[in-house]
Amino acid sequence: MTTPVRFASLLLAALALLFLVTQTAHSQDIDCGECHADVSFTSTAHPDLTCHECHTNVTAAHEDADLEPLSDEESCGECHASVGRGIGRSVHGGEAGCNDCHGEPHEIHEVADLASAVSPVNQIQSCGGCHDDPPELIDGYLAGEHGKALLLSGLIDAPSCSDCHGDHRIMAVEKGRAPTAHGNSPELCGSCHQLLFEDWKNMSAHGHAWQAEEEGPVCVDCHASHEIVDPTTYNARHAGARNCGGCHEEYLTTFRGSFHGQALHLGLSGGATCADCHTPHKNLAADDPASSVHPDNVLETCGQCHEDITPAFATFDVHSDPTNPEDNFQVYIVWLFMTSLLIGVFAFFGIHDVLWLQRSLVGVMRGEFDEERRAESGQWIRRFRRRNIRMHVVIITTFLLLALTGLPLKFHDAAWAQTLINLLGGIDSTRFIHRIAAIGTFGYLLVHVLEVLKRAFIRGEKGMFWGPNSMTPQPKDVADFFGNLKYFLYMGERPPGDRWTYFEKFDYLAVFWGVAMIGISGLFLWFPAFFTSFLPGWTLNVAHVIHSDEALLATGFIFFFHFFHTHLRPESFPMDLVVFLGKIPLERFKSERPLEYQRIVDSGELDDYLVEAPNKRQIRDAYRFGSIFLIIGVILGVFIVWALLTH
């Protein structure tokens, strides 16, 4: 080849090369940074990429060209083609692009890098940027155990959004194949919680149902999906019962009626809930020999909390329905009896007192009680000794404490129950007070019985067990009852009273009945292990029924009928103070108890009985003292009615 030809060829080749190269805006030839100096490229996922590899539509002439924004397919899809197809087939198809999740293109970090927009710690913001409704999704996750494990404890292996939902191929939850579909929840959760999954799958009735593809709860039904709370907290355990009860309604009802349910509801954190007895992941029907509540195993189950128990303890029916004779016949009979007693007593005295009320109101309006209320002579007569007054104060105090601490437990779902418990210092404090007051009750009963025995058998006092000064019901009481009814119905005079009227005797004797019933059953409930060491477990069920029903009987009777009989009758209005002062005006005494008055006069002992009138301070103190307790009682009475109406 000649030199000019060689030179021309080389020149042509060089020009061709130059031409070729200038047609492509390869960054080695075009310095993008010359104009785009403000763009910083800090992507750790794409450290070696050049501008053109993503900006595929940039040519040398682009300075004047109007460049359309590149689609994901045209930029990211140059390498990640199949991913784009995958996203297109997922719920994000057409909704989210690569940068919506992976962040700004010049700052895309490697997925394993914690700074990446799709790293576990940043996913919440990335996904949450769109998925913030309902707030429970993000807020719930952050407040739940997974969120806390990740962001508070720094465990980067704790599950974040993509661990459950997937990354590129996120399917709708309703789709059967989605990892987050209801039926797939056990395997999804079980991929980390392997041991629990094995237990649940093989050793729980719910797991068996799931394996057989039957309907039943899976992980998310009990634990929720986003706001997964610590299941060992009081709140979670308390809410758990409601959760189980969503399907097992009748068991929830009987659980709520039991001591465990009542106390748990009011804050007893150690109280047993469903999972404590049935185990959380190995729950089986009671007739399965492997079940924690099978008769052979239930002693060990109860023994987790109750020390030193015998097999009889474990035969106590936790889910007892006293109203069902098939459940346990003895319990049913007791319930039937107590309920009949309640209805009978309340009906009897209810009618009696309503009739009395209207007669007394009419009597007051007619002025029938004016003379005794005026009490012109200013003379007062003793009715109670100091020890009687003190005893009554002890009775009031212990009774009201028992009522205040006991009624919220019985009516635990009443609107006022939790507030009252809180005022008393919480459930533990309440139980303590209740037991102290119970000891006080046994105490005064014992003191009184000893006193009666001393008076009768040591001092040889006459007339204690029969006669006008005795509390024993006698024929006159029957006559007086009917006489009173006639009087209420304007068909006769008020029967002449003696030292104790029939309703006062009832008040007195009912305490023996009440303290015996409620006291003994209370001891059973306080020392269940002891009593079941020689008695069968159903006696605890019986004790529960008696204690609960007698409590209603006692408090209801005192707050409504006793208060009316002795303190709030219209003729005594505003309040009969005799039991606090120990004395009443002579006129009143003559009017109410003419027979006793006559007997005192005939025996010539009237002067012994006449006492100084109380001074203003004593009367004021008696009113104050009495009012406080009456008001507490009336409030509790209202609470009882409120609870019964809203049950």
Add this chain to the structure above:
Amino acid sequence: MKRIFLFVLSALALGIPALASANVDALMQECNGCHGDNGVSQSSDVPTIAGLAEFVHVDALFIYQDEARPCAESEYRQGDTSRPATSMCAIAAELSEDDIDALAAAYAALPYVKAKQDFDADKAAAGKDLHDQHCDRCHSEEGTNPDDEAGMLGGQQMGYLRDTFAAYADGSREQPGKMQEKLEALSADDVEALVHYYGSVQ
């Protein structure tokens, strides 16, 4: 993250026989008629499909449904070989989305078994250099890492690999733009070297 996700998917796959109907087993019997027992191919022109990433399976089956990939007709290789010849497009057309998911999960959970094949050592050595330089970034660990969610290359049937390279070359099969650039730069000898390299991974 990916590993956890894949583990989840594998766990799901393990659960499929328990959960899904016998349908998946029946489908797999069909697939294994060409792709071999447990998805491990015994024929040079048919790929091993066991152990590939679930995502790759799903993607492939959907692409076959769209007929966006060559689907040659083929006789059944084992089992009842009297069955009429079929193609991947025909098979994919019969599959529902759930079937595709189920199959993908099932095969992804099976172990990837590298084929025992004859290869030329010199060509394989040249192929290794090419692979490390151009392909390893997306087909890591000699092209046997399912986490890459790209096709398995190392240990794959060599006849199938040759057919695939040809399909990419003549444009009858789509590929990512980046990959296209690299493949277009390869000569026929380079392609053959790569095939022998992948065949040498055993």
